[in-house]
Amino acid sequence: MHKKVYFKTFGCRTNIYDTQVMIENLKDFSLSENEEDADIIVINSCTVTNSADSRARGYISKVNKLGKKIVYAGCGAVSKGESLYKDEKIFGIIGSSEKENINSLLKNKDRFYQIGDLNSIERTIVHNFEGKNRAFIKIQEGCDFKCSYCIIPHVRGGARSQDEMKILEQVKILTSNDFSEFILTGTNIGSYGKDKNTSLGKLLKKISLIKGVRRIRLGSIEPIQIDEDFSEILDEPWLEKHLHIALQHTNEDMLRLMRRRNSFKSDEKLLDNLSSKGFALGTDFIVGHPGETDERFEDGFKKLEMLPLTHIHCFTYSKRDGTASAAMSSQIKGDVAKQRLKKVVDLIDKKNYNFRKVTNSPLQVLVEEYKNGYFSGLDQYFNKILIKSKKDIDKKWVVLNDYKVKEDLNYAEF
């Protein structure tokens, strides 16, 4: 009988995808749905902050008590793998370039430490995303930016693009498996193509030509990466009417301290232009980064008020050892950062509500689940909607002309 493997995934969409790559390569094992029934537990870790490391360590202590073989993969394998391995807290290490060898590595009777390199990108084609109706496609790996607070380039390596033919082949396979919405992911997807003399805009056009592709969503893009090729596709019906543009801050001093490549002046112009084309706009924003005095925060907040944003991932800064920001003096107190976070989130919640109130196009929703009497899904603006229906619309596309806009969400009957 096959030994059973349980995957525990921490962190971002790229990690969710990487877990799927490992599952695709697991030929001589079966999957376990929980830790208790598993023989081996593979942790696909995240190391983005010191707290992410602590969460993974906490999980290791918990499952060690169950007496299972623990194998450590993901970004934390580079930053914390060696010490965990030496302390015998884990049985083996699988580095990023080794994940496609998981089948033979897990057969090892002896402990193993296969950290691999940070130059390659996987060749595996993911055929399915069990239980999901939106498919993730990883189009690139790594990042060449050097933002002062971020450890990612150190643990994922420099930016490199997936082969275009591989991406298109994968989309074709997934459309034949009934997927019609695609989410392009990667560490820094806007850098796609720089090493292959092409661009994200050109890739998107090619994906859109594949029969069965109805909507394409994108992960986070850097503002300076919206180039001519990308601008050409902004009116295409297959592109979701929502873009997530990572600003991280809106105060110029903070942007310099954070070693960002964007500036508020050009960000404002870009967002105003995209908003005039009807896009809902999301961003990442960090509050409480070292050096964020009251004046700098208030200036940044005033500028945020000016931007046509509709969604935000706002984080309180969390220290990451080994980064330039971690060594900066003038760290900000946790409670101050939390108050700032609330202020920013409340502002963007209001902006989102106002955006939904004035939107008048029919909503195109891919229904994702049925729970507590409601179907739910995301519309083209990345807003969730709850739908009452007597029909079985789970995993189907619906177009809603009539719906109610409430402060928390949109609601409809179908």
Ligand code: SF4
């Ligand atoms: S763009 Fe900056 S924040 Fe994003 S992964 Fe690269 S270094 Fe990190």
